[in-house]
Amino acid sequence: MNFEDLKVIWDEETSRPSYTFDADALHRIVLKKAQRFRSSILFRDYLEISIAAILFVQFLRGAIRSAAEDGSPFSLMSMALILMTIGVAFVGTFLFIGRQRQKQRDTAFEQSIEGNLQKLLANVSYQIRLLRNVAWWYLFPLVPGMVLFLIATADEGALEAGGRGLFFASVFGVIYWINQRGVRTHLLPQKRELETLLSKLEAEKTGE
Amino acid sequence: MAESAQSSLFREWHREHRGIILRIARANEFNLAAQEDLIQEISLQIWNSIPNFRGDCKASTWIYRVALNTAIGWGQKEKRQREKHRDLAENARFLKATTEPRNEKLEWIYEQIRQLDPIDRSLILLHLEGQSYAEIADILGISEKNVGVKLSRLRKDLTRKATDHEF
Numbered sequence: 126m127n128f129e130d131l132k133v134i135w136d137e138e139t140s141r142p143s144y145t146f147d148a149d150a151l152h153r154i155v156l157k158k159a160q161r162f163r164s165s166i167l168f169r170d171y172l173e174i175s176i177a178a179i180l181f182v183q184f185l186r187g188a189i190r191s192a193a194e195d196g197s198p199f200s201l202m203s204m205a206l207i208l209m210t211i212g213v214a215f216v217g218t219f220l221f222i223g224r225q226r227q228k229q230r231d232t233a234f235e236q237s238i239e240g241n242l243q244k245l246l247a248n249v250s251y252q253i254r255l256l257r258n259v260a261w262w263y264l265f266p267l268v269p270g271m272v273l274f275l276i277a278t279a280d281e282g283a284l285e286a287g288g289r290g291l292f293f294a295s296v297f298g299v300i301y302w303i304n305q306r307g308v309r310t311h312l313l314p315q316k317r318e319l320e321t322l323l324s325k326l327e328a329e330k331t332g333e
Numbered sequence: 334m335a336e337s338a339q340s341s342l343f344r345e346w347h348r349e350h351r352g353i354i355l356r357i358a359r360a361n362e363f364n365l366a367a368q369e370d371l372i373q374e375i376s377l378q379i380w381n382s383i384p385n386f387r388g389d390c391k392a393s394t395w396i397y398r399v400a401l402n403t404a405i406g407w408g409q410k411e412k413r414q415r416e417k418h419r420d421l422a423e424n425a426r427f428l429k430a431t432t433e434p435r436n437e438k439l440e441w442i443y444e445q446i447r448q449l450d451p452i453d454r455s456l457i458l459l460h461l462e463g464q465s466y467a468e469i470a471d472i473l474g475i476s477e478k479n480v481g482v483k484l485s486r487l488r489k490d491l492t493r494k495a496t497d498h499e500f
Contacts, residue, residue, distance in 0.1 A: 126492060126495045126496045127492055128488045128491065128492050130495075131442060131461070131491060131492070131495060132461060134436070134438045134439050134442060135439065135442060135461045135462075136463075137436060137439065138352075138356065138436070138439055139352055141431075141433045142352065142355070142431055142433065143430060143431055143433050143435065143436065143439070144355055144359070144368075144428055144429065144430055144431060145351075145355075145428075145429055145431055146351065146355065146372065146427045146428045146429065147427040147429070148344065148347045148348065148351065150427040151347070151372070151373070151376055151427045152340075152343065152344060152347070154373055154376075154427070155343070155373065155376045155377050155380050156340075156380075158373065158377050159377060159380050159381065162377065162381070235474060236398055236399075236402075237398065237471065237472060237473055237474030238398070238401055238402060238405065238452070238455060238472060238473045238474055239473060239474030239475065240474055241402040241405065241406070242405070245405075245406060245409065315409055318409065319409070322405075322450065322451060322452055325450070325452055326452060326473070326474070326475055
């Protein structure tokens with residue numbers, strides 16, 4: 126047995142294929158999927174930004190109303206809502222810039238398998254950085270406004286304020302935990318696998 | 334690029350090169366449903382890649398590149414994520430077995446290829462498909478010399494296993 130014999134067996138598949146597919150049915154599926162793919166990308170790109178924009182407007186309106194009711198723009202509630210507005214604007218802008226940068230980065234790689242592996246690795250590494258630092262860009266920018274909000278509402282009773290504080294802290298804790306779990310269980314193994322494949326290709330390139 | 338031109342090229346490629354897509358799917362996935370999912374994903378990526386095709390390489394080289402890259406990315410996705418892609422195919426199965434008798438030797442070759450890592454799998458697949466060293470080097474992004482070195486080992490391994498298997 127030599128390799129040419131295996132090649133003959135392989136080539137039999139070309140002349141007498143074991144499987145075939147209905148190209149028209151597949152074409153219809155691909156068109157549907159392409160449409161769905163475009164809308165899901167659009168949805169993903171604009172959902173987070175839209176939520177941030179809606180919250181931005183709501184908090185700003187709340188701050189203006191509160192300043193008018195309290196007769197001062199420096200009342201605790203008004204300041205809390207202004208800080209929340211700034212926090213939400215920061216998160217929205219961060220997400221938007223990150224998305225644009227990722228799109229630019231994706232076009233910089235070659236279309237070979239090596240280029241594709243490098244692109245996948247860059248994307249996984251970016252996701253890891255993003256999720257590992259979720260506290261800095263997503264949670265902490267909202268904390269000053271939240272704390273001030275809790276102080277502003279403390280006169281309703283320490284128990285209610287404490288309960289609200291605990292609720293916010295739990296939500297933040299759960300968001301943080303889910304993100305770190307995603308990094309550990311999904312993204313890091315994926316990164317290691319990609320690094321192994323890439324190092325294998327690179328080792329071959331340098332003739333090791 | 335107009336959608337009608339994209340659609341016409343897509344159909345032409347599918348007509349001429351469907352064997353490439355089928356064989357790459359079979360070399361990566363064992364069961365029929367998973368092969369269908371991968372064929373769909375490869376076809377979708379080929380569709381999306383058409384506007385970027387400048388004609389500076391053969392259509393078959395482009396399809397190998399897109400298909401192998403998709404298969405590598407596909408392997409990276411979690412099973413749960415991959416199953417999400419199945420919904421549309423559920424109602425429209427398109428992969429059919431022909432009346433050709435099952436070729437046990439060919440099945441054995443596919444089995445061996447599926448056991449390789451994605452880089453070796455791509456290399457041996459392209460070699461079996463009759464691609465030149467220069468084309469393989471271009472698709473993988475490594476030198477021709479290294480393609481030769483690597484293939485020599487892979488050919489030897491596969492031949493030894495075939496001999497042990499008493500082909």
